[in-house]
Amino acid sequence: MPEKRSPLQTIAIICIKLEQGISEEKIKVDLDLDEYDDNLFSFCVEFALENNFLIKQEKGKYAITNTGKEFVSAFQS
Numbered sequence: 001m002p003e004k005r006s007p008l009q010t011i012a013i014i015c016i017k018l019e020q021g022i023s024e025e026k027i028k029v030d031l032d033l034d035e036y037d038d039n040l041f042s043f044c045v046e047f048a049l050e051n052n053f054l055i056k057q058e059k060g061k062y063a064i065t066n067t068g069k070e071f072v073s074a075f076q077s
Contacts, residue, residue, distance in 0.1 A: 011044045012075035015055050018045075018062035 005013070010031065017027045024045065033041055048054040054068035064072060 009075045012072045014044050015048050015064055019064045
């Protein structure tokens, strides 16, 4: 059974894993997301990327922004 986490915790985990270079498909597997959660996953990635709010993508790589670092540290367990 997947661990219960809030959408904000899920966003934080996704940001960390994207910065580590882990593919979106691998992240979905690691988070044990099913088809229903695909919409949540897509929302989380779009939310994090919007206006380079939490993560930014350059040349195919992701980096956590300063705001994202504060956000991630607040939601890491």
